Amino acid sequence: MRQTYIISGMTCNGCKDSVEKKLSAIKGVTNVLVDLEKAEASLDLQSPVSLSQLQQSLPDKYVISEKKNIFDTSVLDKKSITPQKTKIQELQPLFIIFGYITITSVLLNYRDWNINDAMLDFMGLFYIVFSFFKILDLKGFPDSFRMYDPLAKVIPLYGWIYPFLEIALGLLFLMRFQIITALIATIIILGITTIGVTKTLMDKKSIQCACLGTALKLPMTQATFIENTIMIIMAITMLTQLF
Template sequence: MKHTYTITGMTCNGCKASVEKALKGIPEVKNASVDLEASEATVEMSERISINILQKALSDKYTITEKNIFNVRHTSKAEEIPIAIGSELRQLFPLFLIFGYITIASVLLNRNPWDINSFMLDFMGLFYVVFSFFKLLDIKGFPVSFRMYDPLAKVVPVYAWIYPFIEVELGLLFLLRFEIEIALIVTLVILGITTIGVTRVLLDKKTIQCACLGTALKLPMTKATFIENSIMIVMAIIMLVNLN
């Protein structure tokens, strides 16, 4: 029987070779082949292997999730969809949790009296500070993942290295209410560029790791990433309009 899996965290041919070797090392695995561009692994096995066993065989750098099953027992779409959705939601839970905390903190900071403009400034400030923190946890790994989809980072590699520090500075500018207009314009530029890259990945239906929370937390590139950037862009536009 053959199973196809999605693997996030692979960035080069070395990663591909490492994943193939790890999977082939499992006794029940007859053969394993990895497609780096598609972030997929096709595993031929003598008997069904749980996803936990496959994950344990891999380095912590990689996350493996089941994509499809090709064997004599046909699985209906009704059976496959809940598994895929459940897996995706579990992977994105840290992102939703962080967004929730940032939103609650921003509301509490501006609840009495309520000020929507201050709420948006605090939200954007906390967003940048918190997200930059996770990127800086693996400052060496983040640029590699970021260059996989950000158009500017692909052309100017140094941009991927300084991006987390740009986020720190923007976060502080919003929280300190200093040079807000400049911070808003920079936000529109950098998130606009990133959103173009994210949109391309989603339209091409590629499965790669999202670097929004760095590489410490392994998140797949999904519509949630697009929505996250869009929220920040909309807030920046509203704030610029209000300032003028």
């Protein structure tokens, strides 16, 4: 007998492997197939296994639930339906962070207003804040990042050093040190990532965005493309003014 379940909390291939291992160890389960993109697990059962037993076998970060049949009348019961979040609601943390960074950049320069200084502060704060969220789950970030970044796919080590690379670039911008180097690095690094993001969006893949690490589970959407594009445009604009 095959039963399909929904599993939330999986963010990378490491999570997928862990879930498969834990569920396969349950007595009565003969085979487990986990689909990371769909957040589903298909179990071949030799004997009935309760949902609570499946949940107890998994770490707390994962929540398992039965996949409802679309013809199941209980699904049509309004009380049993969980409202789906809109894209704006899902990306609310990203918008709030962008707002804070923008306001802070303006406040730092409003007395002697200089658009270039405001842009440098914005880019510096962008890197520092976003690297913080990546470091919150430094172990899980590389796997999540590798799902769409072309360079991280080829060189796994790149995913591990990326958050610290962001810190370095953020400090260069905020300290006004080696700005040209930091601008060129921004165009190259975010350009590579944007290529991967664009391909993911065009392929209509449903994966988690690693821009804010794995602590905040954000979906990969056009907003990810836009945030990278804004940084790249700023870097190009600054370079053209410096030369």
